Amino acid sequence: MTSSIDDKEKSDPCSPKHQKTEEETIWYDSDSDDSECVTPDEIQLYYDEWEKSQGFEMDFSKLTYCSSWKQLDLDDTTMADEPETNRELIAKFAKLALTKHNAEMDTSLELGNILRANYHPSAGVTLYISFEVNDPYDGNQTKPYRAVVRYFPGDIEVASCFPRPTS
Secondary structure, X not given: OOOHHHHHHOOOOOOHHHOXXXXXXXXXXOOOOOOEEEOHXXXXXXXXXXXXXXXXXXXXXXXXXXXXXXXXXOOOOOOOOOOOOHHHHHXXXXXXXXXXXXXXXXOOOEEEEEEEEEEEEOOXXXXXXXXXXXXXXXXXXXXXXXEEEEEEOOEEEXXXXXXXXXX
């Protein structure tokens, strides 16, 4: 029989999906109710995905640990005000980034399709946007681009806009 003191010293176990031996598990506490326990392998997989995509095309289906990163559903309205969709809002951000890029690089690229947007909360929301551009000076070829845009209440900041690396 265990005493009430022993019961108080025990931690609640991770969900069965995440249970590991005590030596293999790292506990993360957060201010929210979604505290989770994560293994070093799960964290390494997250960092491998980050390194491979730099935050743009992360494969969240492989990850059990994502920190606060999420993929934005472009056809939903979770970030946009209806009747606008997330895709339309992200297109505005991509156009803003592309306008800045065109001015700095003396190009005339035109926004094509919005492919994907990943985000994480910061002081506002930082968005990692993958999209296509059309280059009228290169036979109207479609080229993959990326932009990082910070969306603060009442303010939008373009952090970067550049072609997607080939490798």
